[in-house]
Amino acid sequence: MYLPDMSTTLTPTARVILGMLRLGAQTGYDIKRAIDHSTRFFWSASYGQIYPELNRLEERGLVEGRPDPRGGVKRTSYTLTKAGEQALQGWLTDRESYTFELRDEGLLRFFFGDLLARDDVVANLRARQAFCDYVLEHFRSFEPDARTGFIEDTQRYPYLALEYGIEFMEWMRAWCERTADRIESGELPSAKPS
Amino acid sequence: MYLPDMSTTLTPTARVILGMLRLGAQTGYDIKRAIDHSTRFFWSASYGQIYPELNRLEERGLVEGRPDPRGGVKRTSYTLTKAGEQALQGWLTDRESYTFELRDEGLLRFFFGDLLARDDVVANLRARQAFCDYVLEHFRSFEPDARTGFIEDTQRYPYLALEYGIEFMEWMRAWCERTADRIESGELPSAKPS
DNA sequence: GAAGGCATGTAAATCGTTACATGATTTA
DNA sequence: TAAATCATGTAACGATTTACATGCCTTC
Numbered sequence: 001m002y003l004p005d006m007s008t009t010l011t012p013t014a015r016v017i018l019g020m021l022r023l024g025a026q027t028g029y030d031i032k033r034a035i036d037h038s039t040r041f042f043w044s045a046s047y048g049q050i051y052p053e054l055n056r057l058e059e060r061g062l063v064e065g066r067p068d069p070r071g072g073v074k075r076t077s078y079t080l081t082k083a084g085e086q087a088l089q090g091w092l093t094d095r096e097s098y099t100f101e102l103r104d105e106g107l108l109r110f111f112f113g114d115l116l117a118r119d120d121v122v123a124n125l126r127a128r129q130a131f132c133d134y135v136l137e138h139f140r141s142f143e144p145d146a147r148t149g150f151i152e153d154t155q156r157y158p159y160l161a162l163e164y165g166i167e168f169m170e171w172m173r174a175w176c177e178r179t180a181d182r183i184e185s186g187e188l189p190s191a192k193p194s
Numbered sequence: 195m196y197l198p199d200m201s202t203t204l205t206p207t208a209r210v211i212l213g214m215l216r217l218g219a220q221t222g223y224d225i226k227r228a229i230d231h232s233t234r235f236f237w238s239a240s241y242g243q244i245y246p247e248l249n250r251l252e253e254r255g256l257v258e259g260r261p262d263p264r265g266g267v268k269r270t271s272y273t274l275t276k277a278g279e280q281a282l283q284g285w286l287t288d289r290e291s292y293t294f295e296l297r298d299e300g301l302l303r304f305f306f307g308d309l310l311a312r313d314d315v316v317a318n319l320r321a322r323q324a325f326c327d328y329v330l331e332h333f334r335s336f337e338p339d340a341r342t343g344f345i346e347d348t349q350r351y352p353y354l355a356l357e358y359g360i361e362f363m364e365w366m367r368a369w370c371e372r373t374a375d376r377i378e379s380g381e382l383p384s385a386k387p388s
Numbered sequence: 389g390a391a392g393g394c395a396t397g398t399a400a401a402t403c404g405t406t407a408c409a410t411g412a413t414t415t416a
Numbered sequence: 417t418a419a420a421t422c423a424t425g426t427a428a429c430g431a432t433t434t435a436c437a438t439g440c441c442t443t444c
Contacts, residue, residue, distance in 0.1 A: 099299040108210065267412055397438085405428105415420075
């Protein structure tokens with residue numbers, strides 16, 4: 001029988017939530033905004049996940065919510081409990097679990113390149129390259145915010161993670177360009193003629 | 195009202211299925227094996243997805259299944275229909291849709307590095323590095339098969355996609371090493387003391 | 389007073405993994 | 417004859433997105 005240890009195991013969404021609360025986010029809305037400006041590219045979450053998960057975390061005693069009607073708006077602010085702190089630290093130092101999932105449609109199209117004419121493969125690679133440029137633009141627009149942390153200005157690692165993203169996209173872009181050139185020059189063959 | 199064009203839109207799993215059938219896979223089992231040896235790292239699918247999806251694709255007239263009891267085993271072999279070919283080509287040349295999703299737990303831990311002692315951040319990076327090594331080992335064991343195509347030996351692009359995977363993991367590994375060194379040397383600060 | 393941001397949530401649908409179940413053939 | 421591989425499938429659960437709904441406050 002399968003026994004997930006629900007007393008210590010954090011769901012995917014719970015991991016970002018606890019972390020973001022610990023970094024200074026207060027409300028579900030805060031958390032969503034922080035995610036969208038930072039971890040979104042490697043760990044996203046929607047409102048439909050965040051609000052129910054906050055309730056579940058409160059039931060489990062990992063967070064504590066208090067009504068916080070600043071400016072008359074109905075709002076709930078959350079803080080980590082002792083147990084929540086421990087769960088977060090436990091996850092952060094857990095070297096067992098290592099989720100790494102990728103879903104890359106451009107790469108799948110490339111994988112099926114033998115089914116396409118050379119020009120179509122090249123066009124796909126150019127589209128992928130444009131995608132990299134688009135993401136890089138985004139990332140670079142985040143740089144000023146990330147330099148001083150997305151939530152509080154004592155944070156250094158969000159900026160380093162952004163640096164990772166930028167360098168990754170630059171690497172990917174370069175790979176696309178190089179490969180498209182190799183295919184166009186005829187160095188790499190194509191089964192189907194153009 | 196939301197109107198996905200179900201007559202032309204392929205579900206995520208349908209995309210690999212049609213492609214793998216076109217490359218020469220015959221049964222659901224074939225498709226699963228091909229995925230596990232190739233696209234798994236950027237486009238995976240389980241039996242629980244593949245078999246029901248094959249039935250749906252047959253209902254939609256994109257594939258055709260025939261009982262094929264080679265060796266006495268109950269088995270269904272599938273081929274693409276004209277409509278299936280068209281749907282596949284349509285998707286392969288569609289530059290509109292571009293799924294790119296990443297779920298990277300190591301990177302999320304790194305993002306929260308300000309909550310950890312320097313030694314723990316370094317340990318996380320070393321774990322990530324070990325993960326890269328592990329994947330690289332896998333990839334390199336696939337190289338001989340990929341050189342001649344995973345299903346038929348006229349295919350070149352599966353090998354190029356594997357090359358991409360190897361180069362990507364090498365890049366990631368180098369980034370981990372470099373960053374761990376920068377942190378260990380004290381070049382990058384840590385909020386929490388060790 | 390309209391638009392946009394703040395704030396919280398639900399319902400439906402989709403997507404996906406995991407465990408379970410079955411049974412045949414092939415190989416050691 | 418036992419283990420591995422071939423082969424197909426379902427049920428339960430978990431995760432996630434999207435659309436919808438509401439209403440306040442602030443700025444133009």
